[in-house]
Amino acid sequence: QHGAVFPVIERDLLEQIHSRLAAMERSGETARRNEELKRRTLARVNRPAPVAGIARASEARRWLFDPTITLAADIRGARGELIHAAGTRVNPLDSVTLRAELLFLDGDDPAQVAWALRQQGQAKLILVSGAPLELMKARQRRFYFDQGGTLVAKFGIRAVPARVRQHGRVLEVSEIALAPARRTTP
Secondary structure, rough: OOOOOOOOOOOOOHHHHHHHHHHHHHHHHHHHHEEEEEEEEHHHHOOOOOOOOOOOOOOOOOEEEOOEOOOOEEEEEOOOEEEEEOOOEOOOHHHOOOOOOEEEOOOHHHHHHHHHHHHOOEEEEEEEEOOOOHHHHHHOOOEEHHHHHHHHHHHHHOEEEEEEEEEEEEEEEEEOOOOOOOOOOO
């Protein structure tokens, strides 16, 4: 079959993208956008988004967390040997211990920061809100951040400060109600 052939009148898509990028570069828009991206990235690193739904503990609460899982599939070694069969219940605390307590706290609450720093041992200090880099500089101590609230969700923590420590084959999770901050009157 034969038919009429028409020339392509649309601009090439890659050519359009290239000319738009070149125009953005000439106008300085690319540099402005890069600076804004850099500013937003630094702000998020210095102060990550707080974990949603976490309150200051108003009453003490304590429970046990069993980290045992049931394997959905076989676990095999590098040479194909069976390490654990599907359906096996495995508790990671049988082979690895929790090296340090985990302390969850609001880094914007001075009372919680002071409480965490007074605890014995080398606990891991995990923020659910606040500025970890600023605290590290000020306190000369490492602070972590539970970005996205993965750990507090896993342990069922709803209020801070909270502590996680190992007791044999389970973890004890405690939410600690600190005394209310004293108000000073002039």
